[in-house]
Amino acid sequence: MPEEQNFWLTTVQMPAAPPQPLPEKTDIAIIGAGFTGLSAALALAKRGARVLVLESQTIGWGASSRNGGMVLTGLKLGVNQLISKFGRDLTRRMYAASLESIGSVERIVSEENIICDFVRTGHLEVACKQLHFDDYARQAETIAREFNHQLCVVPRDRLRSEIGSDIYYGGMVDEISAGLNPARYVAGLAAAATRTGAQISERTPLQSLQRESRNGERGFKLNTSRGTMWARAVLIATSGYTGPATPALQKKIIPIGSFIIVTEVLPEPLARELSPRNRQIYDSKNYLYYFRLTPDRRMLFGGRAAFFPETAQTIRKSAELLRRGMIEVYPRLRDVKIKYVWGGTLDFCFDLMPHAGQLDGIYFALGYAGHGVAMATYQGQKMAEWIAEGETDNPLAEIPFPGAPLGLYNGNPWFLPLAGAYYKVLDWIS
């Protein structure tokens, strides 16, 4: 049995925020110490604001230390779907934001000197069906025409130059994407935010918040496990872990489990055969697999093996399901040892889009749907700009934020087994 442990956390000492009393008031309170919250904290502290980050567990405890470390361009929905839903102009701006988001990670990594193995490896999407491959050409053509961005479609007979597997019908490469070690990155973000003057308070869950004016100034009273405090503005950056402290947002977020296994270190020739260009790889299914080599040459293989968020049971079950999935893709890994398995929670909105905005005066950015390493970092920066300057050009703030159909959701995702079955069927038929 593999160890139930996050491999990335074995590669870094996470910074521990020194325990300090909660300030009575602050300019901006940020809830959640992941990529969104810490990137916003860093940008706001750089502008001279007093910033307090409240984290119910520890720095990077959420999805930000648990993910595959794929720094990806694009959004969860395909471009043609985006255009038909949101129109050309808005889609163009959203796509530009997704490209810019890779640059914003790279800039922060370089400016803050974060040692996190950031490399522009490019990403490879692989087609599980001929139909999916046929769509790649259409997507690449739209992206080139509308966004002036080049993707490379790789037919099946040339796919061996990209991946050491014969089960796919072809692929599509975006050279702009990158890979990094997410735990090192989130640790570095926290250290940079603290260095710049932000305060992080670990093990301090926000329990509730209300509007409250003080000395004629509008703001919010925050009730936390360590007492109450007041902030002029609040940013919710709780992603898939959004809970009852912010019930209006909780009702709009579906928490979905995603799980990862990591093998022992592979011999160099084998690693090179499996992923000759060291790409960040994912397939074209709804119930998708994503995989890559770690910087020390292990195979990291992830997927939605169980739809429910991580528990000891879903993690154990996932280890075996993912091992089987990995062997389907790479039969040569049959006898390789799986050393680590863990899970985390993704944040899906009902329209599969990320959202940023203000609800009852409270700022939020979430709903990254498994595309959050770059976008969460970028949204943190954009939210900081909005809070500091009072206006924003963030295209994600311009799209409607739907709740559950017929309002049939109170934050308890009773429909997850149905959704899981639905997507499995969809993968058979489409």
Ligand SMILES: Cc1cc2nc3c(=O)[nH]c(=O)nc-3n(C[C@H](O)[C@H](O)[C@H](O)COP(=O)(O)OP(=O)(O)OC[C@H]3O[C@@H](n4cnc5c(N)ncnc54)[C@H](O)[C@@H]3O)c2cc1C
């Ligand atoms: C297994 C897995 C693999 C993934 N792989 C990729 C990938 O390869 N590429 C990619 O782009 N994206 C990936 N993602 C998605 C990506 O990790 C997330 O979108 C991103 O980390 C979200 O960052 P965040 O800061 O918004 O949220 P998180 O990192 O989840 O942070 C939210 C924090 O809020 C805290 N919190 C919640 N409620 C409260 C409260 N009331 N008070 C105080 N604190 C609170 C939580 O403890 C948590 O630490 C993956 C996700 C998972 C789970």
